[in-house]
Amino acid sequence: MSDLRTIKITVLRYRPEEEDEPTEQTYEVEFRDDWVVLDALNHIKDHIDGTLSFRWSCRMGVCGSCGMMVNGEPKLTCAAMLRDYYPNEMHVEPLVNFPIVRDLVTDMTDFMDKLKAVKPWIIREEEKPVSEGEYLQTPDQLKDYKQFSQCINCMLCYAACPVYGLEHDFVGPAAIALGHRYNLDSRDEGNQQRQHVIASKEGIWECTYVGECSVVCPKHVDPAEAIQQTKVATTTNRLKSLVMPWGNKK
Amino acid sequence: MMLDSETTKTYTRPISKAWWLRDRGHFNRRYFMFLLRELTSVFVALYVVIFTYEIFLLTKGPDAHAAFQESLRSGPFIVFFVIALLFALYHSWTWLGLTTKMQAAGRGLVKIGTKTLPPIFIALGSYGAWIVATCVIAYLFLTL
């Protein structure tokens, strides 16, 4: 059992009914060696200041709801150890690039809309009846998209993306990666239904490969790579259809 | 939580104009390196313009050509070319790095049968191509 240490945590607060702009509030938290940032926030809420609002659920890096800016970087607060920041002071803010609803809680409506737009589910030209069984897939075919299917919708990648920060119409890393995930799925036939979203002006062409989305992604989804692969594929298909207009598009 | 953004009062923090230097008091080295990476293209373009001008001068006769070659020996030009070379090398490094990563991740791009080529070979491939191209150009320039 290790000793308790005290760390200073400055939290960005926003109480819309009282103030028009966020303010900062500093708390001193005694923490144990195995505490994560989320533990400190829960400690504050339970013992110091019950008015602090933030989201969390699983406490194990699965639900994707505890993302915040920790010292300027988007992090899952349930996976960021306090001891890695000690003895420096810490700054905890809500994810940037999203509107703040209250304290550390942001409005994710924009992301949800974009997610829906890329139709992240298996699309068949014709559904086969349930009685004919499931759509089969080999382990090799699974490998093609597995990495892109690991997304937990935590939106850290959107907070990391300056392109999204500047242009909120940008479909963005996770949504494109998830569309790509279904495009790569051997059971899916919905490529054409996603292309007008993914290959739109607001889609892949907005991306300049800053690459920060892939750095901050806690699940190693590598959305930047998904976008890059889609750019290459779209460009080659376009070239093919110019050279051979009669060739049937996939 | 989904909100009705019309009726809920929210606060959106603007992104700093100099986000690649500092945003909300924090410096992110990767943003800065990204900007340097994009900046390499300016030096590439400047070099291309200078080179085109050099070729253009050939149409103005030997004296014009010789005079410009002489001015290339001046300090400012040398400094510029040193900087341009460093940026050009940084472009090669980052560009080939991304190509390598892309091919390693791309499905079916580098597959022999069902086996995927280990990334190290792909890296050898793209950086190797750089070495080969550089040597060939140097050789042709010196011997043609």
Add this chain to the structure above:
Amino acid sequence: MNYKEHKSEPFWWGMFSQGGVIAALLIPIHIFLCGLAVPLGLIDPELLSYERITALLQNPLVKLYLCVLLIFPLYHAAHRIRFTLAEIGLHSLAKVLPVLCYGGALAGTAVVLYILWVLL
């Protein structure tokens, strides 16, 4: 949001990538040879003499090579400059920048072709 597949971006992006490859593979050695090695006297200045270069330019393969070397990187740079300017503060000009940047690259292409195949 009403999304529409964009028809011309793949073309510009394709040119950008081609230019990126060419710039990555060929530009450093050119800068080193013509911009540093000869002016600094590391190698024989005669390598860039008027007689030698004009003789080399008689060869259509050399001309073709120079076309590739000088044209594609223009599109590479145009593309990056277009986006970078928007990213460092000119976001309000996002509609004009492509016209200016790709327009510049197109003009550059015409100049290079004119010099290499008409003037020379």
